[in-house]
Amino acid sequence: MKFLCMGYFMPEKMDAQPKRKIEEIMNECQPHLEHFYESGKVTMDAGLSVETKSLKRKKGKVTVTDGPFAETKELIGSVFMVEAENMNEAIELASLHPTTQLNIGEELGWRIEIRPVHYFKNEPNELS
Known part of the structure; x- marks a missing residue:
């Protein structure tokens, strides 16, 4: 069975770190x-990049907004x-x-969410 895992982070905590510290953290990973x-x-x-767009159907049209939902403090980073x-x-x-x-x-607010995958399309005409 496949499981999709999403790694979250809190951008304000990451952005508060000096670039050198972020590089050290990534090397430690x-x-x-x-x-x-x-x-x-x-x-x-x-x-994943921090650039985010949200698509939502509203009144018969697809609207595009910047960023995740307003109430979200975390972003998916991986x-x-x-x-x-x-x-x-x-x-x-x-x-x-x-x-x-x-x-x-822990300090930077990292966490992982795990979800079972009901279907996964990897190649044209192939569902798993």
Whole structure:
């Protein structure tokens, strides 16, 4: 079964850090990512830009707004997909990600959300 995992962060806390500190944090993530990938169960991993657009259908038209929903204080900074037997195994796998391994993540408001995937289209005419 596939699970989509979304890594959240609080932009104001990250933006308050000097660039050099952010580079150090990202370098500290590398060994954890390598260990995470070694599980062989990570099927996709992507880091996301902070630029965000929200699309919503309203009165028969699609509207586009900047950013996430107004009430959201967190942004999604990464997404990854794991192949796991069940939610417990998905939690085990996601806990290897730097989001939960680095102490600084707690200070910066990092967290992971895990959701089972009902369908996944990877190639044209292919649904999993």
